[in-house]
Amino acid sequence: MPPHEERAFFDAFDAALSGDAAGLSPWLADDSTAGLAVYRNTIASGAVDALTATYATVVMMTGEDWFRAAAREYVLVHPPREPALLSYGESFEHWLSQFPPAADTPYLAGIARLDWLWWQSWCAADDQLLDGADLAEISPAQLSELTLGLHPSLRIAAFANGTPALWLAHQAPARGGEHVLGRDPERMVFVRLGAQVEARLITAGPYAFLDALSRGASLLEAGQAALAAEPACALHQIIVTGLALGLFTCLTPVKRNTRHDN
């Protein structure tokens, strides 16, 4: 078979997997296309299985049948790009926010975002943890020159409503009880401690502090951001809690972007 016919086979097989088997007929030795259905099923269920594992809380809230049906539709529009299915499905949150059957549960997309962040935290690189004693040596003058390295598994998220508490309530369903979506803004931090991902609600101050550090701010700037967001917050408490949770990896000079004027 010449090379152009080789390409034609792959084009035809691709089309057949998407439902149009007409072009594949020169290569089919008999009328039965039952084998094609085996391939189609395996492909669809492989991607759906991966989403089911990643979006465990969404599955819990919608039921597995609803989720798998929705996920099948997502897979048609956003098929996997690479064989490492651990990193598949990042756009599911956005897709879910526009999926008409989910219109009466608008918090589901936010739940999906938290599932995704949990999963990213779980898969992230390992790193050393900062020894709190290193912080005792800092003089006030150094606060604008130093910053804290954040653990690779740290993820933060802010919501205009109570999606994080709703998500948390589903992580320990044994406790039972109805949980309703709160109206006040909530924020969440994820970090991996040992083999477990720790998920905690945090207030506006610590959130602003971590958000600033993640953007490369100095300790001084991060502290100012925390106080601006939550004037009553205690900065030393943010540091102490962060050390205990393993949020920080090192104390390091701030990297300043060098401006290139042309």
Add this chain to the structure above:
Amino acid sequence: MSIQPAAGLGLKPQHYADALSDPAAGLWFEIHPENYFCAGGPRHTHLTAIRERRPLSLHGVGLSLAGDERPDRPHLLALRNLIDRYQPFVISEHLAWSRRAGTWRPDLLPFPRTKAALVRIASHIDETQAALGRRILIENPSLYLALNGHDYPEKDFLIELCARTGCGLLLDVNNVVVGANNLGFSAEDYLDNIPSNLIGEIHLAGHAPDPHLGATLLVDTHGAPVSDEVWTLYQRLIARIGARPTLIERDDNIPAYGELQQERARAASILSASIRQQEPAHAAA
């Protein structure tokens, strides 16, 4: 690692603790490397602990060696990193394709075994072995669709790939049984004609009849115990070629670890018997 790999098991996250404490002689584990393409976390912690005690095999599902695109460089790099980290005793992939034009299909797809395909796939295997710095084994796929346009029977195609690239074969006995049933060839004839020196590993798994068509179409589900037919063919194969590292594969409907241990023990006893039979001949030689 001084353990000589005999019969092994596919490693499943729900079995990490059981796997770590299993004292069986010759036990080894196999993983799909794509499931460990993450930077860190519990999966690597567990795998590191397993590797400290047991030989490990990397069995890839995503290189798409039979495709019409070259092997993906980032994928090869990620695989190389895992190889450097875990030092597997064997690395394998499939005679199938799955990636095309930026989309990856989680399956092992068929193709016409043409002369052009042979040249193309041999070059993909060459490129892979060069990038990994290791010889790889190629697995025969399970087949569901009778295609026109083959220039070679599958076994001849595989043997020719070995000759051209120096790769070896991972012979999946269940895939041969599934393909023989679905496409109408002789499983015995297929297995009897693969040269012994090319076979570096054997897979045993379960299959299921298609839910609509029944036993005329068998599906390689990896979701059931190894069938009697596969055991019989395996015993015949080992009697011919001698012992080879053999894996019990189970990826779906995963039972308690103890159930897999029993299947593994059955393979191990077949391997031990073959070694005992060969020993007197060695002593006389």
